[in-house]
Amino acid sequence: MLLQASIDWNLTIHIIDPDAEAPCRHLATSFTQGSLTDYDTVYQFGQQVDVLTIEIERVNVEALEALEKEGKRIYPQPSVIRTIQDKRLQKQFYRAHNIPTADFILTENRADVQTIADDFLPAFHKLGRDGYDGRGVQRIASSADTGKAFDAPGVLEQAVDFEKELAVIVARNEQGELATFPTVEMVFHPEHNLVEYLFAPAEISPAIDQQAQAIARQTTEAFGIVGLLAVELFLTKNGEILVNEVAPRPHNSGHHTIRANVTSQFEQHWRAILGLPLGDTTALTTAAMLNLLGEPGHSGPAQYEGMETLLSLPGVFPFLYGKKITRPFRKMGHITVIGSDLTEIQAKAETIKKSIKVCSRQ
Structure with a gap:
């Protein structure tokens, strides 16, 4: 849909996507199959364009930061992507900037969730990274559900009525x-x-x-x-x-x-x-x-x-x-x-x- 909007303005759009059969490949000026999380792949692709943007947050931010230092225009900025792609950083950002959000506790593993007092529940345990479209979220209704928690860094967010x-x-x-x-x-x-x-x-x-x-x-x-x-x-x-x-x-x-x-x-x-x-x-x-x-x-x-x-x-x-x-x-x-x-x-x-x-x- 971004590509379709760009056609009206005759923009030259180059796309990188991991799927060789990505639907966008036939609309783009050029198409590159490649991993969005691989440093070299993203860095080399970024060298070819004037402005670089994303449509998914799961991308190699280190490569974007290197390109930005070299003068490439990258929007949204790599610093913004870095914060948003990690839900732990995202929640801490809200707290630091007085943006109202549900109460939360940072967790390192499943054992941390199992120590949470019942009065904090029900809550949602979210993976810090790589959750997408509902994946990486578990509802923890009571202490009996803590076995469902992710055994990886995450954030336990108090359920909002x-x-x-x-x-x-x-x-x-x-x-x-x-x-x-x-x-x-x-x-x-x-x-x-x-x-x-x-x-x-x-x-x-x-x-x-x-x-x-x-x-x-x-x-x-x-x-x-x-x-x-x-x-x-x-x-x-x-x-x-x-x-x-x-x-x-x-x-x-x-x-x-x-x-x-x-x-x-x-x-x-x-x-x-x-x-x-x-x-x-x-x-x-x-x-x-x-x-x-x-x-x-x-x-x-x-x-x-x-x-x-x-x-x-x-x-x-x-x-x-x-x-x-x-x-x-x-x-x-x-x-x-x-x-x-x-x-x-x-x-x-x-x-x-x-x-x-x-x-x-x-």
Whole structure:
């Protein structure tokens, strides 16, 4: 989707990805297969470009830092990526910058979790590094669950009694200009910690919206990031806003902006990292976004069932990611729904959830 946004501006884009069959390979000016975590591979790739950006945090930061010292423009900055890719550093960053977040305890291994007092539970144990899309997270409801904890450095985060999960995407360019997208409400899959769908705008009061926007901007300024920062938030039962996690890139919580906003998050990312004026983030319509996930029990070449039903509905736009192989709960695409109000959109979303499936060819 970043590539598709770049085509409008005739940008020359070079891609490195570990997957030889990555869907982006046919859209890029050039494509390199290579490990994103190998120092030499990332360093050599970075030598060839003027501006380097990422779409996943799991990348060799040492190579990016070396390139930055040599004068390469790297956005988001390696220092920001280093902090965000380690949830332990991320949580400590919030505390140091007075950014509201759930209480937490750093842990080195499973034994540390097993010493935690019951009054801190329920909590979530998160791997410090390499957790992604719900992986690397375990719910520890009571001391009986501590055997589920990771036997590796992590953070134990006290569970938040929240009313809603929200997100705000903030853009910041080299000149320090900021622009925020409207606050959205996210609904997560009950088992797999993946965004199942979101609604935009979030059904919250103007006061809560202002608070969410202000905290997202505060967080972005604290990092000093150039690019996009997706700030995931909890709205607690007593009206507090807490930062859950952030992502320094275009994010699932902004996919709907391709159809629903004046400027999409993908165009905005290019504007930010190229030092251009930021675009208008105004919402053109009420919207929802549903993740299109691989069906349980299906692994293999993907086929999409129910596309005709989907395409017969007004205001419904599927985006397929070009992944050849489906797996249970793998993100295979998303569907944006637009309409006059949330009631209409929620009804469409329920119809869509029942009508389209990503299965494997038998």
